[in-house]
Amino acid sequence: MSSQPITTTNDTPVKQSDGSKPSHTAAPSTASPPSAPHATIAPGGERYFNRELSWLAFNERVLAEACNERYPLLERLRFLSISGSNLDEFMMIRVAGLVGQVQRGIDRPAIDGRTPSQQLSAIREKLAELSALQQDIWSDVHIALAHADIHIADEQRVNPAAHSWLEAFFLEEILPVITPQALDPAHPFPFVHNEGMGLLFTLTRDADQEQIIEMILIPTALPRFVRVPDNHTGSAEGVGEAMYISIASLIQRYAHRLFPGFTIEGDGLFRVLRDSDIEIEEEAEDLVRTFRSAIQRRRRGQVIQLELEEDFDPIAEAVLLKQIGVHEAAVIKTDGMIGIDGLSEIASEDRPDLKFDAYSPRYPERVREHDGDLFSAIREKDIVIHHPYESFEVVVDFIRQAAVDPDVVAIKQTLYRAGSQSAVINALIEAAEAGISVTAVVELKARFDEEQNLKWATKLERAGVQVIYGFTDWKTHAKVAMVVRREDDGFRTYCHFGTGNYHPVTAKIYTDMSFFTADPRLGRDAAKMMNFVTGYVEPHGLELIAIAPLDLREEVYRRIDVEIANAQSGKPAAIWMKCNQITDGGIIDRLYAASNAGVTVELVVRGICCLRPGVAGLSENIRVKSIIGRFLEHSRIYAFANGHAMPSPDAAVFISSADLMGRNLDRRVESLIPIINRTVHDQILQQVLLANMLDTQQSWWLQPDGTYSRVEEEGKSFNCHRYFMTNPSLSGRGGALEAGGVPKLSLRKGRGG
Incomplete structure (x- = not known):
């Protein structure tokens, strides 16, 4: 390119007038900026939050939405089920990885200094709290559902009409597909697949009083819940009431039809989670064949978590714990719902009055x-x-x-x-x-x-x-x-x-x-x-795009360094970022240095954030918020003031596929795209990103001690999701909508550089 790069006082190249990359051919500077000093920070003095505990804090925020009385009841139930599926994946991937490190004697500390065993100890303590909280919320929502005529049947609530239908359904639809298996030397303990649920029954044979333990694995082809037809619920004129019963409860209820000639002494429901991460050897010759094999192995991974009913029959429980292998697994006993994720089936009940108003996306x-x-x-x-x-x-x-x-x-x-x-x-x-x-x-x-x-x-x-x-x-x-x-x-x-x-x-x-x-x-x-x-042709002479793992990290570093240099020379300096996770120590240290230099840093991070904000001498100019609402915030937008007060038409704005994590920056192919077109630039910066920063109804502030608190609404509240749903097209809008305009957003004074 013919034009020369514009430079700041420290000769750091910045975006040229056409938005292209600097024209020099030298590798981007990766020299460390002035480091942020170690400040007195509580508790423990760590510069970073633990990744896994930060993720659990995120899921706690998701769970909090199940208590949000602004939301319709079935949407609250949906958030509860999402919290369950989130925790399942966390156990199968993150906790499984830590268990594997402990077993292999790996003591490599996390970013906050904790060893794998220390992390596991802290995680299990927090998991116990979250599991108990889930059950408390389920108890409240369960009652509220009943008041709204959506019932989850138990022994106390099955009227004669529903009983007749359920028994017939069990005999015709369930009994043919389940297989009882005796547990004795002639019948080895069966394999329970990942996310598998099963029932153990302790039986006494009436003929000779011999005790037998039987297992029934619940087939994955069956739904988690059965809905009783409206004309069998027993409600007035057969309408207006929904009744569900779990497949497990249905089997327990009619188990006597499965075991004639036996007395049922006790039973219990359990659920298994296994290590589900896939590891691929770098020298794998046939990637497709390797993955087909790895997918099969995943179903048979090590047990990571075992959920049990609180009143599980003690004789059957002893057999289960011995046979299933729970040496490194977390065992959770509950008197509530096992498999919270399954509540998503009930959340799909056709009750528009208990859901968010229907929304149809606009075509541009x-x-x-x-x-x-x-x-x-x-x-x-x-x-x-x-x-x-x-x-x-x-x-x-x-x-x-x-x-x-x-x-x-x-x-x-x-x-x-x-x-x-x-x-x-x-x-x-x-x-x-x-x-x-x-x-x-x-x-x-x-x-x-x-x-x-x-x-x-x-x-x-x-x-x-x-x-x-x-x-x-x-x-x-x-x-x-x-x-x-x-x-x-x-x-x-x-x-x-x-x-x-x-x-x-x-x-x-x-x-x-x-x-x-x-x-x-x-x-x-x-x-x-x-x-x-x-x-595998490494790109040379890229004009606009930065690519991980080649130069995306360096481009982000370079942009942060420009803001540091601008702040040091008295120019406006600010960084606005929106992403899903921030865990990379290099990026965090760069942002700490920016804060120390006087750069205003505003971060919208939905999930994990290892950066500790608001600490004097370390990160006092950094604020972090998380938005949890009707939609899942997923877009990655990175904006830099570039010497102008934010939000500015001269700011450097990028969209990306990458979060600010080591895996995204160093072990994935990702793209960072500069937004040069003036209209698109303004739409992304001054509408999309700014609306996220201004949101009050769905936002949480990350505190210096790692806790999150809801944003306190002062004056008129603002919901960024509602804003985008109720206004004319903000992005991709045409001349037909220009006259109507879009409500102008403005940043409160005192923030943004």
């Missing part, structure tokens, strides 16, 4: 103005789409239109999570069958989606798509799609860059950004990034 007006022609709309001007407020269909249409366009010659796309019913996959298949050159990078290491991704890869290959699996030891987490089109003035590349996955279900509940552009510089960079993944 900018695209409508071009009669639905996405390529025409993108060619005119860059577009940003804000999901879920604007429809994910526009992303699907981008590939669909390419698939049937005779001028399209090639499509290249990364696929991290695509879901079980993916319109994007089908569009890629259609394009390949139409003779278009289609390349799909399918990430096999997408946790818990490995099996689905293998299925998609097979289907894509059969259709003629060139399927690439990327790197063995790095996940390809960047979200990018390229369409190369033949036009009158030559070939033009249209790109989609996303902060979220090409997943039609999560796109309805995750807040993410979709950025469409025909900027030739971004097109060239995207092509180099794809070649890096498909052919």
Whole structure:
């Protein structure tokens, strides 16, 4: 490039007037900035919070939403079930990893100095608190559901009409698919798969009074709950009341029909969680075959947690504990619900009065103005789409239109999570069958989606798509799609860059950004990034994009250093970041140094945050908030004042697929995309990011001691989710909406640099 980089007093390159990278060829500076001094901080004096305990604090905030009386009852139940599935995954991955380290004698401390065994001790103490809290909340919600005519049946509440239907259902639908197994020397203890639930019965044979223990494993094909038909609930005229009973309770209730000639002395329900992480050897010769084998091994991983009913029969419990192997496992006994995650089935009850008002995403007006022609709309001007407020269909249409366009010659796309019913996959298949050159990078290491991704890869290959699996030891987490089109003035590349996955279900509940552009510089960079993944061709001469694990970390460091230099020279200096997690020590130390230099740092971090904010001499200029609400905040946006008071049209703004974690920066292929188009820049910075910072109704402040407290609402409250739902299109809006405008957001004085 011909122009020279603009420099600050410490010669740190900053963004050029056109937003491109500095023109020098030397590697970005990674020299450490002035370090933040060790301040007196409580408790313990640590500079960082523990990652695992921070995650548990996040799930505690999710659980708190189940008590939020602003929410409809079934939405509160949904938050309770989400807290259950979150904790399950935490046990299967994070706790399992720590258990493995302890077993192998690994004492490598975490960022806060705790060893694996110390972390496990603290985690189990907190897990006991959270499990008890879940059951207390379930007890309250259970009562509230009954008052709303949604009943979960127990021994006290099954009327004759429901009893007759349930018994018939058990005999016809349940009995044929369950298999009792005696536990004795002739019948070894069966294997219980991950997330498996089972019942143990202690029986006495009537004929000879011999005691027998029987196990019934509940098949995964069965639902967790059965809903009694309305005309069998016994309510007035057979309507207005819903009644559910768990499959486990149903089996316990009618077990005498399963064990004729026996007296049931006692029973108990249990649930098993196993180590579910997948480890792949770097020298694996066949990645597909290796993953198929690893998925099978995951189902048989080490037991990490065993849940038991409080009144579990003691004789059967002794057998279970001995046989299942719980040496390193957490054993949780409860008199409440086992498998809180299963409550999601009840949360789906058709009661609109007990749910959030229905919401239909808007289709971008900018695209409508071009009669639905996405390529025409993108060619005119860059577009940003804000999901879920604007429809994910526009992303699907981008590939669909390419698939049937005779001028399209090639499509290249990364696929991290695509879901079980993916319109994007089908569009890629259609394009390949139409003779278009289609390349799909399918990430096999997408946790818990490995099996689905293998299925998609097979289907894509059969259709003629060139399927690439990327790197063995790095996940390809960047979200990018390229369409190369033949036009009158030559070939033009249209790109989609996303902060979220090409997943039609999560796109309805995750807040993410979709950025469409025909900027030739971004097109060239995207092509180099794809070649890096498909052919290991390390990109040289990138013009705009930064890529992990190559230079994304260094670019973020460089931007923070610019703010430090600006603050030291008396210029406005501020950093605004929105992401899901911050755990990387290098990034945190850089932000501490920025705070020490007088840079105002505002962080919106939904989940884990290892950074300790608000500590004099360390982080007094840093604030951290977390937003938990109707939608899951998922977009990654990074903004730097760049010498101007925030929010400024001259700020440097980026969207990214990467959180600020070591794994994202060093062990994944990620992208950091500068937003140069003035309209899109303002929409992301002065609407999306600013609205998140101004939210009061769904926000929590992270305190210096690691606790979170709800933001105290002073004056008029503000809900960023409602703001985006109730206003005209903020991103991708067209001339038809300009006259109506969008309510202008403004930052309170005294913050933002």
